[in-house]
Amino acid sequence: MSKQAIKVEHLHKSFGKGDTFVDIIQDASFSIDKGELVALVAPSGAGKTTLLMMLGCVDKPNSGTIYIGDEKVYDNKWLTKETRKIRREKIGFIFQAHYLIPFLNIIDNLTLLPQSNGTKEKVSKKKARELLAYFDIADKEKAMPSQLSGGQNQRVAIARALVNNPQIILADEPTAALDMQRSVAVVKMLKKIAIEQGVAIVMVTHDDRMLQYCDRVMKIEDKKVVFD
Numbered sequence: 001m002s003k004q005a006i007k008v009e010h011l012h013k014s015f016g017k018g019d020t021f022v023d024i025i026q027d028a029s030f031s032i033d034k035g036e037l038v039a040l041v042a043p044s045g046a047g048k049t050t051l052l053m054m055l056g057c058v059d060k061p062n063s064g065t066i067y068i069g070d071e072k073v074y075d076n077k078w079l080t081k082e083t084r085k086i087r088r089e090k091i092g093f094i095f096q097a098h099y100l101i102p103f104l105n106i107i108d109n110l111t112l113l114p115q116s117n118g119t120k121e122k123v124s125k126k127k128a129r130e131l132l133a134y135f136d137i138a139d140k141e142k143a144m145p146s147q148l149s150g151g152q153n154q155r156v157a158i159a160r161a162l163v164n165n166p167q168i169i170l171a172d173e174p175t176a177a178l179d180m181q182r183s184v185a186v187v188k189m190l191k192k193i194a195i196e197q198g199v200a201i202v203m204v205t206h207d208d209r210m211l212q213y214c215d216r217v218m219k220i221e222d223k224k225v226v227f228d
């Protein structure tokens, strides 16, 4: 097992044809190691979400290669019909809004996905409770999302991204809806997860104050992916 969590080579992405053609990412090649927290910074509309969705095997590149761990999953086409399986087993997503299901309590929000993937209730609940304890919200398992603060809900959203033991977490502006103090708490938590669990994390952020907690800063400049 190598330390590589994600590798892309000559990744290219555009949208549309003719008059509506837009080039978003040109010839991106980089790799991210297990245990790394990488910030992704670029102006609005530069392609951050698009890049994240390609790394998450949601959005299809036009060309290039993508490796998830040591497995080549894309080589000018998906190499598997089951990109869903890759996402489910290897990748956790966190978004700006927490997207918890409002009519399910916290523990049921956490166990919904693993149970729908066939994980036994006992097993998924045990894992969910471990995560809630890890995030200092063990006492909230029966609470509804509306009863938690923004910061607590975002911690639940991070716990949900971790419940399937992913190798990679892709976080799209996870702190955008939080104040400074809660944002720092969330980023420090992501850093801790990266170190302790060897997860590779790519986090989109607009807040330069968060960069000090990240190992590297990835930017999209003139459609090229560069590192600071």
Ligand SMILES: Nc1ncnc2c1ncn2[C@@H]1O[C@H](COP(=O)(O)OP(=O)(O)O)[C@@H](O)[C@H]1O
Residues within 6 Å of the ligand: 015, 016, 022, 024, 042, 043, 044, 045, 046, 047, 048, 049, 050, 051
């Ligand atoms: N499905 C799509 N079809 C056409 N254009 C798209 C699509 N998704 C995104 N875009 C365009 O790609 C560019 C990058 O979008 P996005 O990745 O969302 O940027 P960011 O997350 O950096 O704000 C934008 O100009 C957007 O309008």
Ligand SMILES: [Mg+2]
Residues within 6 Å of the ligand: 048, 049, 050, 172
């Ligand atoms: Mg975006």
